[in-house]
């Protein structure tokens with residue numbers, strides 16, 4: 001899968017990328033009650049403009065993306081000084097309050113996640129094949145402290161449509177994956193996307209812990 005994603009970025013096959021801020025982020029993030037200043041983890045971040053929106057709403061952002069092309073395109077389109085450094089085996093590129101870690105999400109560990117207090121997943125879970133999703137949900141839970149909140153934008157395909165990525169993840173699977181470690185609330189199913197045979201599904205998650 002790693003090589004496939006690298007090929008996609010090299011060849012510009014990035015139909016998942018949106019030129020607008022995601023409407024569900026704008027609509028639901030303020031309702032999560034994440035304190036301004038809280039650092040937001042964005043796994044499998046691509047060059048999502050949603051990271052700029054989070055940054056502009058007083059959240060330091062930590063994105064993780066394996067394709068250096070995505071990171072270079074993100075900072076090239078942004079404004080402000082770029083600093084680069086190496087940390088914990090990752091090449092990190094920072095612009096304003098967005099830091100982008102180049103490498104495999106599954107190699108990012110709790111010691112590196114010290115300040116993270118929230119997360120945003122749009123098209124991360126659904127980028128992963130079925131066998132890897134369990135690992136993703138577990139790894140995310142390891143990185144997030146009790147009480148931390150996150151927004152998940154998943155995707156539903158018609159029954160029998162096994163295509164992907166983006167993969168369809170049914171509501172039951174979202175619950176099975178996350179409920180062991182998170183309180184899971186379904187917020188909305190979007191309208192079917194014209195000509196694409198799927199629709200988005202939006203969830204609020206709160207990391208369980210001793211007090212949650």
Ligand SMILES: C[S@@+](CC[C@H](N)C(=O)[O-])C[C@H]1O[C@@H](n2cnc3c(N)ncnc32)[C@H](O)[C@@H]1O
Nearest residue numbers: 005016044045046048065066104105122123127
């Ligand atoms: C479907 S795209 C979504 C990107 C972004 N979240 C968005 O909304 O535009 C999935 C991204 O995850 C990256 N990716 C896939 N597997 C990864 C991994 N194990 N670690 C880090 N990035 C990964 C891919 O290169 C791709 O940019």
